[in-house]
Amino acid sequence: MRAPLYAGIDCGSWNTKAALVDADGALLATAVVRTGADVAGASERAFAELLSRAGAARDQVGAIWSTGFGRHAIPLAGASRTELDSHARGALQYVSGPLTVIDIGGQDAKIILVDAEGRRISHKMNRKCAAGTGSFLEEMALRLDVPIGQLPALARDAKEEIELGSFCTVFTGTEVLGLIRQGKRPADLARAAYRSVVKRVLEMERVEGKVVATGGVVAHHPMVVELLTKAIGREVIVPRNPQEIGAVGVAVAAREAGAPSAEAPAGRTP
Amino acid sequence: MASPRTSEAPLASSARLKEIMAAHFVGVDRASREHTAPVAWCTSVGPVELLRALGYQVFFPENHGALLGASRVANETMGSAHALGYSPDICSYLTSDIGSYLQKRTPLSRYGMSTAPRADLLLYNTNQCREVKDWFEFYGREWNVPVVGVTSFREIGEVQRSHVDAIVRQMEDLVPTLEAVAGRKLDAARLEESVARSKECSDLWREVLATAAARPAALTFFDGTIQMGPAVILRGTVEACDFYRLLLAELQERVKGGKGALPRERFRIYWDGMPVWGKLRDLATLFAGLDTSVVASTYCNSWVFEALDPRDPLPSMARASLELFIARSEEPKQRYLERMVRQFSVDGVIFHDSRTCPNNSNARFGMPQRLRRTLGLPVLTIDGDLNDLRCFSDEQARTNIEGFVEQLEGQAPRSPAAHA
Incomplete structure (x- = not known):
């Protein structure tokens, strides 16, 4: 050093x-x-x-x-x-540019576009809303009655694809409660919560070039990266120490x- | 960390601004209470000239909305309107003003007023939005007075003769009601005079705003939102024209002396959309701390009425109301923004997406992305609202704006410790 x-x-x-x-x-x-x-x-x-x-x-x-x-x-x-x-x-x-950084943190999500010369050319942050952030996952874990740390393992057991239709975190919480009452499995709902995060984030901005995922949610919820990869149809690079x-x-x-x-x-x- | 810096030397004309604004409010209030003149409420973009020609004292509720927002009283009052059935998703000028009426709480109390003045008639033009009509109709029911207006075309591409003729006919149809309430006939010469003064005011206001094209800019958007008061509420009066001559001379002196509104101007920004009235000072301080001048805006330029012509009063008033940015479709709006960006030599454009003012928010149909492509300029959209501060996040706005300026720095020769 x-x-x-x-x-x-x-x-x-x-x-x-x-x-x-x-x-x-x-x-x-x-x-x-x-x-x-x-x-x-x-x-x-x-x-x-x-x-x-x-x-x-x-x-x-x-x-x-x-x-x-x-x-x-x-x-x-x-x-x-x-x-x-x-x-x-x-x-x-x-990773060299051009690239898109998708950062998913506790309170906000960001999409940052960087050109081939490494200059930032634009960014989008989520609106004043928890959808698409770690706070949303915390709320979903609460609804599913599991500690947030157990949400990834729970989602691994998912068998059925469930789509959460609500935009707002509060409404999604209500929707999840309704689905629980209908007998839907918590594991399927956990995976649906991750899918919802990915969907909200990708609605913010078009992704271009190589895609790099960062932030605490990426570090602790690997399913987000899996679903991001599936949604955009190409590799999502997770750097060392994404958080x-x-x-x-x-x-x-x-x-x-x-x-x-x-x-x-x-x-x-x- | 950045320390707040504001304008080097306050404008001397500001004292005159305060005087004429105060005189206006006191005058309308007295006319309303003592019935010394007919009182009308009018939308900020007119057609006020008809009212002035008929001797009305005119009150502009959108200006009251802005005062409610800037004083942050809005956030105390709008809940009363929501409870009455006026949604939090509609114009927060409307909800904060109706709430102000219900609570008898207004920043106009500094002029001895407990509410906005009661009107004998309300006159709207929907070229901005439908809300103004619904807003005025609330008061029409409360006071049992006429609510009349122009139902405008909107999303206009090129303004055609047929558009103008239709609006002229509507204006002509208004006249009998306006005359009946005023108790006098419309005099053609007085209307011409009123239009002439509005035109003069509009031209002076345009020249005032144009001083920001200089490097450094002689005034900022934040100054403009205050200085525009007379262009809104005193358009068509001698006082407004006199004030703008004073202000213009002062700003031209600044330009001549190479002095800017900010001590240092590294970047120049164009602001599209409404001001966030309750955060004007905070935002002005933030931009000043970043040595970034917000030099021009769609908003302040909305009171420039190029088409007004005293030789052809009603048709020119109609055309002026239709040519306004807010009444236009995306294509002329884009051409306008591109022209402004070039005129004011800006480095980036910020769109304020105002939650309750969709018609004054131009980030919802891909405009920022199109401008970024055609101009090659950085663009940023921030979420907020004109009056409802629940829709505005200080931290998000700050990060967005600081991040945007960092982006501009990345394109300019690097100045690494610029934020130190």
């Missing part, structure tokens, strides 16, 4: 992710902690965990940049980029910005 190191912190709605790259851009470590209600505290914890995993010292870090919904609320960070920029940059570490890709991207942005700037808290003890 060659100093200075560059850290990225992605403060998401559920989890705060951190990534550390060295002066050559090599990824050294990542970390994930629950965000909870204390955004600044979560970023401190994620950063401490990151240094511990990398076996690095604080004073080796030249700059810390932030991304994610809490990006402006992280005192550690000297600068920030949006998660749109960070996810595109992160994906480009693994931390935003943190990787913003760490890379910090590195690309060069030596520690006046704003970068180099040498400052967290």
Whole structure:
């Protein structure tokens, strides 16, 4: 590892992710902690965990940049980029453009188009609505009376294809309750919930070029990737650390910005 | 992090703006209470000239809707209209205004008014939407007064003589009712005078907006939404024209001195769709912090009436109302947007998809994608609403806009720590 190191912190709605790259851009470590209600505290914890995993010292870090919904609320960070920029940059570490990044997180879903030169050319975020996000899956797990962590295994037992017709998460919850009353199997409904996420996401924007899937939902619900692949009819690339890709991207942005700037808290003890 | 930056030097003419707006509200309110003049409500795009020629004091409820939104009183009042059966999915100007009437709660209280002034007559033009008619009919029932108007063509490709003639006939049919309520006959010379002043106001307003074509732009969309007040509610009056001459001179000085509305202008944006009234300041601060100037908009230009001609009052009024962007089909709308993008040298276009104002939301039939293709410019659509802030997410809008500016940075020579 060659100093200075560059850290990225992605403060998401559920989890705060951190990534550390060295002066050559090599990824050294990542970390994930629950965000909870204390955004600044979560970023401190994620950063401490990151240094511990990398076996690095604080004073080796030249700059810390932030991304994610809490990006402006992280005192550690000297600068920030949006998660749109960070996810595109992160994906480009693994795949060259032109590509489409499909990021599915806890509270939002994004489709980001990147051209052959690696420039972001457009993006779409989901509307002010939980459909097509991790929150939707949480709600469905609640309706099916399983912990969210067991939803993937449950969906593996699906036998019947069920289509959920509602757009809104609340209405879908009601629809699922009705289907349960009709005797539909929870496993089939779990798979239907994943299909619904994929359908909502693909309704946001046309996908072009190579397709890269990122985000916590992609990391923890592999069925989403399977269904995405089936729906678009071509390979969906899942980079290493799909959940931390935003943190990787913003760490890379910090590195690309060069030596520690006046704003970068180099040498400052967290 | 970006620190909020606003205009370097406030416009001196703003004091005059406040005076004439206040005088207008006080004047209409007095006429309504003391019956010193007939009072009419009129849609913001007219046909106000008929009313002015007949001596009406005119109140514009869409302006009241905007005031309710900007003061965020709207979010307290619209629920009362929803409970009355006016859906949260229809125009939130309408629901916040009717709620304001029901609750007797209005930002006009700063002018000593407890409600919007009661009218003797309401005059609409549906060239914008059907809601204005339904809105006015609520008050017509409440006050038992006439509700009359023009039922316009919409989605017009090229404005034809037949369109104009049909609207002229409707306007002519309005006159007996307008005369009866006013208690006087329409005088041709006064109508010509009224149209002449509207035309002058419209021309001055266009020149004001054109100062944003300079680099850096002399005013922003956010300034424009405030400065446009007289073009909406005082069009056809001497006061409006005098004000715009004052404002124009000030802005031309800015242009001459190379001064912009923002201290630094890295990027220039075109805004299509309604303002998010309750978030104007937040959005203005956000864009200013990104050194990005929103230089032009469809909205502010909607009060430019090229066709008005005092020598041909009714036909020119009819044509002006039909030529407006909002009344047109997708193809002329696209041509208009392409022209504006070129005139104002913008780097990107933002479409505001306003939940309760479909007619003023132009992102729903593929326009952003077509513009991106034909102009090769980045486009962004943000979800929101003119008044109903439940439809607007601060965080999503912020991420979308910051991400859009980052995208523009990616196309320009890179400035890595721009957000530091």
